[in-house]
Amino acid sequence: MTDTEDEFENLPAEQLPLDSWHRDHGARMVEFAGYEMPIQYEGIVAEHEWTRTRASLFDVSHMGQLMFAAADPGACAAALEALLPADLAHLKPRRVRYSMLLNETGGVLDDLMVTRLPDDSDAQFYMVVNGATKWDDIAHLREHLPDDITMTHLDDWALLALQGPEAAAALEALAPGVSDLGFMQAGSFEWAGGKASIWISRTGYSGEDGFEISIAADRVVAFADALVADERVKPAGLGARDSLRLEAGLPLYGHDLTEETDPVSAGLAFALSKSRHEAGGYMGHAACMVRLEDGGTAQRRVGLALEGRLPAREGAQVFAGDALVGTVTSGGFSPTLGHPIAMATIETEYAGNGTALELEVRGKRLPATVVPMPFVPHRYHRKGA
Template structure:
């Protein structure tokens, strides 16, 4: 076997359970996180605004759905991330971060505490699609041998997002309207077991629905029959999360970034800050106390031309001092917006900065995020 044989291996792009469904509904397919996925159906701008006004259906089955079970599971997971899992109520979800030993972010994730069974504690977790196999390898390296990890490859994951999502979903799944933000529960639909959380990544009210893959096409059809619902692609998913000020792993988050730099201090829970015991705790807590060197900020960009990822942030002398990690035209704002990492001294809202993209300089102003208000349902409506 030659040294070059492994260079000739072709990694085939995978398909999701709804691949044919997307194509039949006019989805323009692109490669993303190792899968063929729809970037748009009728157009990114229209899909974005429809989600803000009504209800958009997103296929996020590329993401990793993982279940864990076993005695000692909670402290084992707390040793890898700064979440207070022990203090999490049953069937409640929490955003957290998988950290490396230096406090860098390996992934951001959602975890839900399930009722324990005869085999011990149980957790349901959703991780990013592009990192799921690396995440699993990392967690298996750090979990005790008697903890069981299961990647739910036989399940699809849908997100129904927007102010009318609840109106559409409750017709198919009675009782789902009783959930509040970051709460989850089991339901059934035509004999299929669903796991539904009131959550999402658009800044809107909405739901994430885990369903066995064999039932997802019929369920997607049933959702699309509701007048509030249209299929939405990756393009609008990105512009929606950007307007909501939500970071995307691999762009705004990476192992070079800590939770404090990323402005994700809310993920550092009080008990965990006091006790430590998570990777990079010393560095992260010092940054929290003294301020990080660089910080994620929102930018309002002057003019109409979007500034994209990779553009540089300049200081008064024209030297590069930071970089744009996400950027685009924001349909709900009506202007270009971006996220960037800038020196702490430039991170105050109202600070005017310059951005360089392909030799052209753009003016921008640091602003608070989100760019549009979050509309989560946190209590009875």
């Protein structure tokens, strides 16, 4: 590590635009992804269950919000397609896609959401990247994008996630028309009374119906106040967000996904747009296609259901008899199911649903079974469903 890197590592954690708001509402703060963030307010299980039945407000302003523009809109799509495996040229305005930044060997540098902006916008694409990787992502994008592509980091904007079955009704009162959005759709809305323009997508990482709301940082306190003034909405922290995304079977970068993980073994081959399988043109394409064409990979990400109440955490070893066959990447107790669950990367021959395995936790072997994901069914609002 260089002196400069060492100095960077010891920098104090940054504060979110809502830092004082969180503390005033009783949050317990922890350092995460270089920021001081709320891990809980009333308690992780209470916040988890409130999200499942009502609506919870999560602060995800640590994530990176990026805009991309070019004089030629087609050039902007083509430039991003050189780095992402998504079909952006045919993505309709106001539509959102899950995608990834890959390295040359098909390893995942980050997973992200990218949105095609309306034709009358100043930019063509909006992207949200993970907080822990955003500076590396920005450097990677700057290095590989052509000079005629303008990338803007919206570092003066906050990002909130309103999640739960009553999220739409609560948000509709502040942003009329937002209920018309379907899952993975987005648009620009006026905060009722002309208080601010906000960008809203019907997305989230809880498995529940919900929205992500981008708003200028100098307006976010007032907007958060307006949301929690609704009795259906309570603030929630990182703890509940993690237990919800685990039940939803959604990978967390840096844990279930790393640069050593590829989309195929991670069970994310759907993010490799079929229309680009042959033509390719994106970084890591050849490596990904070899894995697809070979009919599989040596390892796979799977879901595990554990017996008893003792959870297995990241790093726990997975055994088939005496053979070490994998490692837990995320794990915890499921409040919804009432027993521990985990995600693990294991050897493919043991990845079939129903396979009996054991996890080593605190020197004990715990019985576990490979089960389908999501552990808890998603409840996204899909139009026409």
